[in-house]
Amino acid sequence: MWNPDTYLSFADHRGRPFFDLLSRVAPDAPRRVVDLGCGPGNLTGTLTQRWPGAVLEAWDFSPEMVAAAQRRGLPAHVGAIEDWTPQPDTDVVLSNAALQWVPTHRELVVRWAGQLPAGAWIAFQVPGNFDAPSHHAVRALARREPFVEPLRDMPWRDVGQVDDPAQYAELLTDAGCAVDAWETTYIHQLTGETPVLDWITGTALTQVKARLTEELWQRYRQAIIPMLAEAYPRRADGTTFFPFRRVFVVAQVG
Template identity: 65%
Template sequence: MWNPEVYLTYADHRGRPFYDLVSRIGARTPRRVVDLGCGPGNLTQTLGTRWPDATIEAWDSSPEMVAAARERGVAAEVGDVRAWSPAPDTDVVISNATLQWVPEHPELIVQWVSQLSPGAWLAFQVPGNFDAPSHRAVRDLAARPQWADLLRDFPFRTSEVTAAPQTYAGSLRDAGCVTDAWETTYVHELTGAHPVLDWIEGTALRPVRSRLDDAHWEKFRAELIPMLTAAYPQRSDGTTFFPFRRIFVVAQVGQRR
């Protein structure tokens, strides 16, 4: 279950990649703009500000996130992005930090551009940090004997979850798009007693939490804290640097041959 309040703990940091992504979309007067994986809708709201005449369509698989988005006035729907297909007037499709949860997303993005009209835009951003110390610490802890049975066969994500920017660019180029792909490592300055734990509780640790009862969850957290502290030590000024690599792709559909 997604918790919108936990996810929004670092809303400013999580929002920056969204703005960097959307800034590269060249659409001027799109008819329909779609946000796939809209989350609590705080970022989706900004799309209506940029394109005030567009119909804003929003999807998310989490009922809790959709409820939070609707409270903000976003006309969000509960749905799996794999079941989504563009309406004829769709001119912009955006997916921010969502496709990493969809194993078949490399094929899905090619399918989407084949359904979009020439001139339409597809823009997405996915994390590229699955081999970062934070993720390795979770995997290493889960592999210890005291957790191995409870988290047996858990589908921990590795660097293979997402591709390199040039791989996405190549497949979309082959599909007839003009592409713009890049990667950025943000060095987030976090504060608090356990800031990296607070961050990953809203994302990477969510599936682990779903496997554990309250008592086991508190014990898992307690054992994870020193591992994260060692990997991301707090500075003397009270801040903690948290590097986070992200992969961006913006593609415009070309004329059909």
Template identity: 60%
Template sequence: MWDPGKYLDYDDLRARPFHDLIGRIGARAPRRVVDLGCGPGHLTGVLRERWPGAEVEALDSSPEMVAAARAAGVAAEVADVRTWKPRADTDVVVSNAVLQWVPEHRELLRRWVGELPEGAWLAVQMPGNFRAPSHELVRSLAEQPEWADALAGAGLRAEDTVDDPIGYAELLAEAGCAVDAWETTYVQRLTGRDAVLEWISGTALRPVRAALDDEGWSRFRERLAPLLDEAYPPRADGTTWFSFRRVFVVAQCLSENSGPLSSRQGSGFQSLSSPAA
């Protein structure tokens, strides 16, 4: 289960990669725009504002997130990205911080490219921090005897969950796309006690919370908190610097790939922002 309230605790920081992602989509007048993994719907409205003439389709696999999105006025539907198929008029597909939860997402990307109409845009952003202490410490703690049995099948994600930008650039170029891929490390200023623990509680720790009862969850957090504080020392003013790497790829589906997106003539590409390399 997803907790929309916990997820939105850091709404401003979680939204920044989304804006950087869609800023590189060059579609001018798409017929249909799809938000794959819309969460609580707080960013779906940004797609409506960007393309007011488009039909905006929003879906998420979490009933809790879909309920929150509907409460916010988004006509979201419960659906699984693994079985989703684009409609014939789908010109833009956005998947923001979703596919890292789907082990077979590389195959999905290939399939979507084959199903989307020529000229359609596919924009994906995923966390690339699975080698960071925030994740390594969780995996290490989960392997301790106290937790090993309960968390053996929890689905904690490994170091190779997400490829580097070149990996996705190669994958989509081979599928017949023009590709713009990059990565950005955001240095986030978190506030409050156990700041990093609270951040990952809304995302990375979801499998742990789902596998443990309330008492076990409380003990796990108590053991994890000082480890995270050592890896991410709080500053004298109570804030904590948290480096968060993200991987981005924006691709346009073409009948024949003819080079990087940003150098194509007549591709409809329009740079609205310049992400950091």
């Protein structure tokens, strides 16, 4: 379902939260660094520059994304985040915009805190925009004909999919970690005829597209364009402002 080229079309915008997260992770000389949900590997590759002496481990559930990462020369593996278990020498676990896809991620991060060695770091960033106009439009259109039947049982990501920073801080503090948690709303300045649609096609609409025939997918795209244009109007200079809230958590195991 995942298209690396579509995802990378907004690489600069999607990369900024990764580096904002990474800036708060400060191990001296990590032995093993793990990227869970590595995607096409464009960001994962920077970890070898940050920590050249560390063993790098990368996972993603999408074979297409893993293949793209492997073409970059990265040791990427196909696997679900839920199935990952830390090796004894794991000192850094990173996950950038991936844990929102895992309903049990709260239990997972607590489990990792108990499995990782003292001093290890857990750092993740998840979108906090599930109540945004873009997501409302995606769900509202799915309730209309002729999309109702193929999208009837869609497991929509909703507001409760992720927690706020305080909830994650409480969770991991109780697990024995020192926690730094915060949120940021980025105002992405996008260009193009359908910039918001182009953005969510690479993320929020991946499952929608997978359930529709090509004809229905094209009809869905045409129907959502005016809905997104109303929610995110184009400015006089031709750009579109796209606010995007994200939640960040950095925890060091005690």
